[in-house]
Amino acid sequence: MRRSVRTAALSTTSALLLALAAPAAQGAATPAPRIDLRVLVVDDGGPATAAITDELDGSGTPYTLLDLRRADRPVIDAGFLADTVAGRPRAKFQAVVLPNDNPFGADSAEMAALASYEKSFAIPQVDAYTYARPEVGLDYPVHGGYSGSLDGARAEVTAAGKAGPFGYLDGSVPFEDNSPSVGESYAHVAKPAAGADFTTYVDAPLPGSQQRGSIVGEYRHDGRRELVVTFVYNQHQQQFRLLARGIVNWLTQGVQIGAARNYFAVHVDDVFGADDRWDSDLNCTPGDVDCAPGQGEPDPIRMTPADAQYAAQWSASKGFTLDMVYNGGGSELFKEESGGSDPLAQQLTADKDAYRWVNHTYNHPFLGCVQDVTVVPWVCAKNADGSTKYVSRSVISAQIADNRSWAQRAGLPLRNDELVTGEHSGLRILPQQPDDNPNLAPALADNAVAWLGSDNSRDRAQRRVGPALTVPRYPMNVFYNAGRTAEQIDEYNWIYTRAADGGSGICETAANSTCLPEPLDTTTGYTDYVVPLEARIGLGHALANDPRPHFIHQSNLAEDRIAYPVLNRVLDDYAALYAESTPLVNLRQRDIGAELRDRAAWNTAVKAGRVTAYRIGDTVTVQAPGGVRVTATMPAGTRQNLLLGTTGFGSAYAGAVSGWVGPGLLQDRVTLTLPAAVPTAAGSAVAAPVQESAPKLPLPAGVRQRVPYGVTG
Template identity: 70%
Template sequence: MKRTIRTTALTVGALVGALGLQAGPAQADTTAPRIDLRVLVVSDGGPATDAIAAELAAAGTPYTEIDLTNSDRPTIDAAFLADTVDGRPRARFQAVVLPDDNPFATGSAEMAALSAYEQTYAVPQVDAYTYARPQAGLQVPSSGGYSGSIDGVRAQVTAAGKAGPFGYLDGAVPFEDNSPTAGESYAYLSSPAPGADFTPYVQAPIPGTTTQGSLIGEYRHEGRRELVVTFVYNQYQQQFRLLARGIVEWMTGGVHLGASRNYFAVHVDDVFAADDRWDTRLDCTPGDVDCAGAAGTPSPIRMTPADVDYATAWQDSHDFTLDLVYNGSGSVDQREDNDGVDLLADKLIADRDRFRWVNHTYTHAFLGCEQNVTVVPWTCQTNADGSTKWVDRATIDHEIATNRAWGQAAGLPLQTDELVTGEHSGLRILPQQPQDNPYLAPALADDGVKWLASDNSRDPAQRRVGPATTVSRYPMNVFYNAGHATEQVDEYNWLYTSRAQGGSGICEDNPATTTCLPAPLDTATGYGDYIVPLETRTALGHVLSNDPKPHFIHQSNLAEDRLAYPVLSGVLDGYDALFADNTPVVNLRMKDIGTELQRRAAWKSALTAGQVTAYRIGDTVAVQAPDGTAVTATLPGGTTLGGNAFGSAYAGEVSGWTVSDGNALTYTLPSATTAPAAGPRAKAAATAPAPRTEVPAGVSEQVPFTPDH
């Protein structure tokens, strides 16, 4: 349910008096304040303020950071916080984030300036992590509360939280407990102080009592509003990821630049082909370039028609669509070996409209350098002059065009400008191939490819390759060469245990990037007990991080033991248990993901260059951005732009992209929408956009980024 916040309006005369301005002729709304859509983050270098800053950055919400540990930082005073633009009072920041309820010295002039600013302009304050005490509206823990670890605690959103900023959650907020030997979450749980105007939004049981203690709540006092958070967190912990949206929506009143959604897409590579199988005797995969094959090696793994039925039923039960990334030659080879029969292809083609389809090249050929596989690891072959011997343009073109033609003949509903090369080949691969195949870009141009998949573990940043833009994909640690759980665990043990434990030792040779298992997993239980929960948590972390990048698995993971489904179901079922129906997982195809990432990069660039001005006056929001820039914003439901409904609904609000024509974009908020209220506030009709006034020198202008973690 969309929240409304009750407030009281300040008359223009009262505002003028509060600001100490010269009173002029009585004119309705002419001096109502302009509130810039920017957040002030005052940081002490701790994880809590860093986490909120990261949330703003990922969403594309502008903020200014003041580092309290920097002796050269600007002073936070009245002049820093507010000024006048074209005769109109201007608040430079729509919200303030502090490390705690008062990070300054007792009697600090800076805290006094912030308090007066918040009172005058009804600007809310977030206490990112503070001790429960009367100054924050709570009793001290010694008065019947609790301070200590809350690892594994299942907190709950209160009725007020659901009706307010956390209405996108179903109610439960589980706190992580990933390690029995390490403390992960410390909190203060207590009740509101006697007489305090304090409303808990998220709370958990106080140990040893039947009383609930607040973890997040709103404290109203002295004409100010504070969101009081009493547990410590970092930006990657699930509990913060669940609550981050609500923190931002509370402090911005649901009116801000930037947007955040929860994305999940899964690419299934090698469809129609067969994947080689891990050999538990050789500890490698016969058929792979790094494995010397032997007679009697295991049979390859290939889906069956029954696996297709299972996939479609699973999709229907989860309201989700898989992207099938196909190699047409796999079916051609199957028919040649089976008197023209390929039951799998017949079934997939009959059910083709149940999936999305992506070209994966015809034979899954390696399209980078020509490989020398007589050595381990493989190397690039060279010409007589020592230069790299590359797979030529004609071969790359043949792989792309032939597979496309095969798919079109089969009636697959393709987007012909999408491509995933075999092993992401053609793109640089360190250390053997430090540059792209120079023939890749021309071949992509030949075939009209605009979106090219890359491996996020090797090539995470979106970049151009000729006419194409890359879309990084997260590899799931469900191995392509395992059809059975015992094979997956055997290979996992080989990769992630030391030599002394019978493993490869890769983990001990690369401690900065790989952690060794303390002991080999049980091949009978290790997959379900260890690997599935770990991979589920990792993937769900991406989903909750406003990260649209797709994940990829292989067709073998949908065959035999169908190893992918426990992880995929874990992500989606776990998500559904946490979020309300108004906040569904967004399941985009590859080109739409690429477009989203591309727009974010352009938006970040515009913010970095200081080319965006945005502010609110009353029920109107104005945004000025360069011609052709896609502007992103999150606003209350019912907002209009140019007389038309703006955005699409998500998490109780509306958000979306609008391409600027160089003129100001003017959004009209629904008349019932009010600014965050605590003390006085002025309300006015919109005026023409005022010139942008730069943030004072010495302030760190932070802009969006998408962390890879």
């Protein structure tokens, strides 16, 4: 019976292969070209090409970098750009990125080779940053245009841009103006040249008039297409991050190996527990290790039932789920000290389904080395032989298991494979503990922990700890020991002002730190300085395709509730910038960890040259090493081909479908069928390769509903 089934399956496979091969056989005289799904980036060392390269890196899109500054670089000629594979013409690159429209100089043979290649295979070219002039379809800025700073300006996506590659945006593209003393953006804002076939996708106001000019647009000429960008930018600026997806959409024509989404998740640590309070007179935190023993009087901060009610209402109103990283022992301690009940725990557990829950150990002990806190800063205690004394495996394991049991009794919807230790302890922390607690990994194994929170500020790369992979988390600069705005600003001033201004002076000696020009006002400093800064940083992570979660503390949801202004700013700013088809993706810890894991495997394979991806007509083929899942972004309606039949690919996001996918049963590669050809993003057909007319793909219309997205563990 098994033999006959296998024979039937092989016969079906052979029939499928013959059917797939039939079109090529029928058109053997002029086969459709193979277009390798790889981008050629010609780099001159400027910030614009570096920014686009960063976007390609972040999404996992294969590219070849050709550095014009290197004497030993390859020469761009017909052989470098194209060849023939098994009798089929092959374009080695699906798109070209140049630092400007012609970095090679007048009458360059290399530019002539590129132009011929682009025309022959319908390959688009991005001019990363170029001067506005008739050679790129624009009039000179001196003819009613503008050259100068766009700091603080508000560009807009045009109707053509919304219908095309920038349809994921609501329309507004604000330019940063972070410092009045520093020029942050420079642009040539110009009108299309007379007679030029030019479509403006993003425009900006012309000073002193009601008119606008192009800063991003498409120029069609001589059978070629160029995306002409006339403002300078770097990879960190918000205006670039807003437009980066559209630039890549345009250059890949919507058929992209790699994917990018905008992520934002927030962990609230120490829930049910209490956090020690900053002392503005002592400039330390009594009860914690930065105060000498016996110095000051602890004054803990703990949420109230009203704070919990507010958190649930806020979450519902924003459509945003918080991750409650909890210590069940904190509730038990409160009941012991208060006479038997815990109204906060009652309220939070009543609203338990409004949140995700993450184990933070039972009562938040330090689980690394045994701390000697008789000195400031603390040091690791030593054994008699001089070796480091570590917290035992049994203690760590009990902290994990006891907190899990508490959650089960409380009915919390918990995933047992997620853990964040108190202060990320157990993991290495410099300078005191340069290595992980050797007892941590066995304790994680005892409790089947697969995803372990770590501190991104000191342990950025995902790594393995026993059975678990770390999930690096961004600390928000909303301090754990501040429940009130005045405390936050006092501590902020202590850290970030010079000793001469009453601060600690740490900022004058610490690496990667900047001193404030003067202390912040205790009344207005939080709203006017800290909130915009922290929101900009958080939003910047979201726009950079970075899934790592951010973390704050329960104290920040108590008293003055100082976390909400920052979170509101991030969410509200995002909603004002992006269309509904492009929601913030809010993943739980395990899904973030799996995303980072899959990215690492994919990026390693791409950088090692072990990924092959190409398109022939309406079929995309991707082959990666065994066990490495493929990431891609395709037009809506794309299907994955299986041995028997097809299945849908990806999930909807930003007007396309994207996601992770592996080969089907008995397959060694991923094969996708693209939907039927329709007009391109510009609204007109792209010139077909001279070898054969082939369907060209659009950027699909936006999807107007929120969709779940995640990866399996």
